[in-house]
Amino acid sequence: MTFLKELHKPDILDCIAHLSSDEVFTPPKLVNEMLDMLPAELFKSPDTKFLDPGCKSGVFLREIAKRLIEGEKDEIPDLEKRIHHIFTYQLYGLAITELTGLLARRSTYCSKTANGEYSICAFDTPSGNIDYTRTEHVWENGKCALCGASQSQYDRGDILETHAYNFIHCNEENNKALFERLRDMKFDVIIGNPPYQLSDGGNAASAKPLYHLFVGQAKRLNPRYITMIIPARWFSGGKGLDSFRDEMLCDTRIRILHDFLDAGECFPGVEIKGGICYFLWDRDNVGKCQINTHKNHSIISSMERNLKEGNADVFIRYNQAIPILHKVQSKKEKTMDQQVSSRKPFGFATNFDNYEKRNFHGGIKIYARGEVGYVSKKLITTNTELLNKIKVYVPAVFGEGSGGSVPDRIKPIIAHEPSCCTETYLIAGSFDSVEQANNLKKYMETNFFHFLIALKKNTQHATRSVYSFVPVQDFTQEWTDAKLYKKYGLTKEEINFIESMIKPME
Secondary structure, three states, X not given: OHHHHHOOOOOHHHOOOOOOOOOXXXXXXXXXXXXXXXXXXXXXXXXXXXXXXXXXXXXXXXXXXXXXXXXXXXXXXOHHHHHHHHHHHHEEEEEOOHHHHHHHHHHHHOOOOOOOOOOOOOOOOOOOOEEOOOOOOOEEOOEEOOOOOEHHHHOOOOOOOOOOOHHHOOOXXXXXXXXXXXXXXXXXXXXXXXXXXXXXXXXXOOEEEOHHHHHHHHHHOOOOXXXXXXXXXXXXXXXXXXXXXXXXXXXXXXXXXXXXXXXXHOOOOOOOOOOEEEEEEEOOOOOOEEEEEEEOOEEXXXXXXXXXXXXXXXXXXXXXXXXXXXXXXXXXXXXXXHOOOOOOOOOOXXXXXXXXXXXXXXXEEEEOOOOEEEEEHHHOOOOHHHOOOEEEEEEOEOOOOOOOOXXXXXXXXXXXOOEEEOOOEEEEEEEOOHHHHHHHHHHHOOHHHHHHHHXXXXXXXXXXXXXXXXXXXXXXXXXXHHHHHHHOOOOHHHHHHHHHHOOOOX
């Protein structure tokens, strides 16, 4: 008997393979960490209503049910009556596909049909309170007007899934009945792990984010609490996320945020660029947010502060960085985003290939995708006044963009002779003096420089905006980390924090 008790009994929901990196199953342990943020009294009240608007495995509803069954013992002593009340009145879900609807019902009701012989609770319908209804996209000019999905990718006929998720495809005009039903339910808690993105028909892996639409719709339904786990890429905005970022940063109802630099700590084996986060939104309480930073499976920093820091237009995910940034910005210096060029500095796209490998009469050196060639000067019509300058080029895309604790190293290039570049590069600075160009390059190689970039960069792309925290220096002199630390009055602890984050030079 002792031996049998010691046998490991794995949770089946820990063992299910993920649908994709965009539709990720949530481990039960993570679900319970999210539930721990909610007030304990919610699980003692028979009136509390929960909704998971993006059901996949049903793990959220299952774990909530466990807490309610235990928490409502005093209110509803009879176990059978308690179970019936909880499953019919308190727990609701919207499945993202027909398959996940079956799976969610199986793990929640112990039966793939809610009215089946082995269902833990007798429902009148096969779906019970976990609904899946096939929904169609609203196509306008090749895109879905509600979620941005590509018509060429998802206008699939009646055989394949549409991935037009019910929760974000209902409003006062489209699927009005569902929207009004959800609104009138007056949910206390909306919780879940929504789908992250769908292809928008662009090149390669180009995709339209979706998770912010789930958060926005949840807020419109005005529950008491919202807790969702979503990619952390919204911290710096980007494709389709700028307005969502601004709204989140200014929302003082977000009271707890758990930030994981490595998404693999939440979802083993899944890579999500920029990390992952989950939050608690509390409708009736405003104030500062308790921000918890996770690394190596532990909380390395916790601080109560505003999500929006001063005039910063991004979320600064490192608590220890706040006093450092304050010291840098107190100098009120010009920042590098005002000096770095915009994309396509000379008008040439990344795939431009109308150049020769060897020089020719009238040719200008061009820095392209991993190689150098020569292009006719006649083709250059943008920023021609910079051709003869000594320029410092920086890749427009570099590193893995993991958003982790180690910022990526920049490898600037100094072009001494007349030159131009494709969209692969940006111009970090242009000078008449070799010395100034060299000093900028050395500055860009400092830990100080990389640290300030890391506060904004959590993807591979590095547009000029990622340099907006980096001050411009006097490039008639050379800059080292020691000199910069002294200039901005950094303490030993602040210096150690910067140094601990930076990869050594290769």
